[in-house]
Amino acid sequence: MNRSTRREFMQRAAALSASSLLVGSAAAQPAKKLGFALCGLGSLSTQQIAPALQSTRYCRLAGIITGSPDKAKQWRSRYAIPEQNVYSYDTMHRLADNPDIDVVYVVTPNALHADHTIAAAKAGKHVFCEKPMEISVERCQSMIDACRAANRLLGVAYRCQFDPYHRECMRIARAKEFGDVKIVAADFGFTIGDPTQWRLRRALAGGGALMDVGIYALQASRYITGEEPTLVSAIETQTDPIKFKEVDETIAWHAKFPSGAVANCHTSYNASGLGRLRVDAQKGWFELDPAFNYDGIRGRRSDGKAIAPPPANHFAAELDDFAQCILEKKATRVPGEEGQRDVRILMAIYEAAKTGKAVKLS
Amino acid sequence: MNRSTRREFMQRAAALSASSLLVGSAAAQPAKKLGFALCGLGSLSTQQIAPALQSTRYCRLAGIITGSPDKAKQWRSRYAIPEQNVYSYDTMHRLADNPDIDVVYVVTPNALHADHTIAAAKAGKHVFCEKPMEISVERCQSMIDACRAANRLLGVAYRCQFDPYHRECMRIARAKEFGDVKIVAADFGFTIGDPTQWRLRRALAGGGALMDVGIYALQASRYITGEEPTLVSAIETQTDPIKFKEVDETIAWHAKFPSGAVANCHTSYNASGLGRLRVDAQKGWFELDPAFNYDGIRGRRSDGKAIAPPPANHFAAELDDFAQCILEKKATRVPGEEGQRDVRILMAIYEAAKTGKAVKLS
DSSP: OOOOOHHHHHHHHHHHHTTSOSTTOOSSOOSOOEEEEEEOOSHIIIIIIHHHHTTOSSEEEEEEEOSOHHHHHHHHHHHTOOGGGEEOTTTGGGGGGOTTOOEEEEOSOGGGHHHHHHHHHHTTOEEEEOSSOOSSHHHHHHHHHHHHHTTOOEEEOOGGGGOHHHHHHHHHHHTTBTBSEEEEEEEEEOOOOOTTSGGGOHHHHSSSHIIIIIHHHHHHHHHHHTSOOSEEEEEEEOSOTTTTSSSOSEEEEEEEOTTSOEEEEEEESSOSSOEEEEEEETTEEEEESSOSSSSOOOEEETTSOEEOOOOOOHHHHHHHHHHHHHHTTOOOSSBHHHHHHHHHHHHHHHHHHHHSBOEEOO | OOOOOHHHHHHHHHHHHTTOOSTTOOSSOOSOOEEEEEEOOSHIIIIIIHHHHTTOSSEEEEEEEOSOHHHHHHHHHHHTOOGGGEEOTTTGGGGGGOTTOOEEEEOSOGGGHHHHHHHHHHTTOEEEEOSSOOSSHHHHHHHHHHHHHTTOOEEEOOGGGGOHHHHHHHHHHHTTBTBSEEEEEEEEEOOOOOTTSGGGOHHHHSSSHIIIIIHHHHHHHHHHHTSOOSEEEEEEEOSOTTTTSSSOSEEEEEEEOTTSOEEEEEEESSOSSOEEEEEEETTEEEEESSOSSSSOOOEEETTSOEEOOOOOOHHHHHHHHHHHHHHTTOOOSSBHHHHHHHHHHHHHHHHHHHHSBOEEOO
């Protein structure tokens, strides 16, 4: 199977998104569905999030925030969004006056997440934010502070945390079914297309493959071990200095965990087939391959037992969970602090790659 | 499939070794079979090499060198070895007077390879030496020098270089069937048993998992890229300080190659299931999993085409190749300089793990 382009991911996932939902299948509907406004109507919002919202139990697509009048028109028509629920980035402060919107889902380029999160929080809205949370630890902190000051919940869209296959891997690791976890080998990447896209611009993306998709491997190493890394080392290579003039093309990194477990990860914007999670434990192994796609995840265990839970739509699952946290006034599994932790480690990986020295993390 | 112990590797491989030979299947026999003396009669010689020698076309098991009179007796009886072809480590210099022995295959612990290689070369014998070649670059050089002075061929037992699956992977990489190779992810390891074995003693082994089995991953990264690494970084962890008091338990390393390819590798004496080779190229991927076992290697390609050549007995293949090189006065694909290159890189990996700094290789 060729998994080489983001577009392919999306097309395949979009085809599946309506058919394989766990969440939303219950007959009884809750008293209230929270109104979500999507902030940023790029391909992720178009192909994944908006379709997934239709299948959620606790959410409804109530509004949009976009810089494009054309997109606003298309979306209003497609999703029956009332005119008063359509905002631009310049007018989104007026969300404060709109009780129909409970949550803003920030899906803009990485370096705009703080601005849009803070604007939404100041307007009294809860915020769900795409990964990576932002492009610096400080900017993540400003988002945490803004939501805390507004007494609003802040969540980061780590969809794999809500995927049944990944949850089963977490369970196997915690239960020590194969003894202690020794090595988490994880990678994610793809051959990036359009050279003009924002993901290749440092000012908007903050970084390249590592920040965009390497973060999945980093997350996996943390939720599989259940630990925080104490040391990272990294190596970076570049084979296309024109396309990757501003952001990283390929980075490999290691992370060391207090238990002695090691993460061995890599990411690339210029290679195909990355997207695996393999856990080597003392008495056996388990793996997901592919691990991080929107769908089609497959699992194996060294003892031949199955890893084959009913699949879930990642986006619907994470959105319903976030809505439930708001409705039930619970903490989210993916708070701003979790996003910030990853950004801190990403920065350490960049530093290690740049200096050639392992970087300690406190 | 549980591949957790060296013993299991051996039992499975021994069962297969007589059945799946490519080499030795030709009807016509050559004029001369070279006489091999096995130096060191541990489990590798017993389970793998001696059985494989029976199936070779250009080799015969003619003699033994052992410190154990009991083993000498058993082997003499089992393989009909004449008394005059049985030596101890103290008497092996007398090989000089024995025209029935052409080649000494050194299968002793790592730190004894130089002594036994030099003794064999001084006795006028060609030398085939197990991996790792030795425990330091300098000791490798002394072996190269001794064989050169004696005008004898020196080869290192890199069995995967003669395996059809690995050769097919080299071909796919060279032919750029998926474009340029970007990442070589390779790992090998097992849960080591008997805590008293020489592999856990620094004086005899020189190092632990990295030198013993990590070397397979290192080799693979070099023969898949066809390049020499220019930089390595590494991280080491230990979870059992008693068992692994003297040698490394788990090491992960990266290597950077001139083309921009990256190797992302790890090895462990305390984890199960390691033994994979995955190559991510620009337009697709190919892999062997398991990759480094004596048998049962399986291959996959991202385009669905097969990697399924007829399997070969690695030991018979490498021994016949070495014998042919001697008979036809050709260079070997695995000369002492090749073994030394790996040892130099292994030392750089240890240094990087120890210092936390990437190490440049010239």
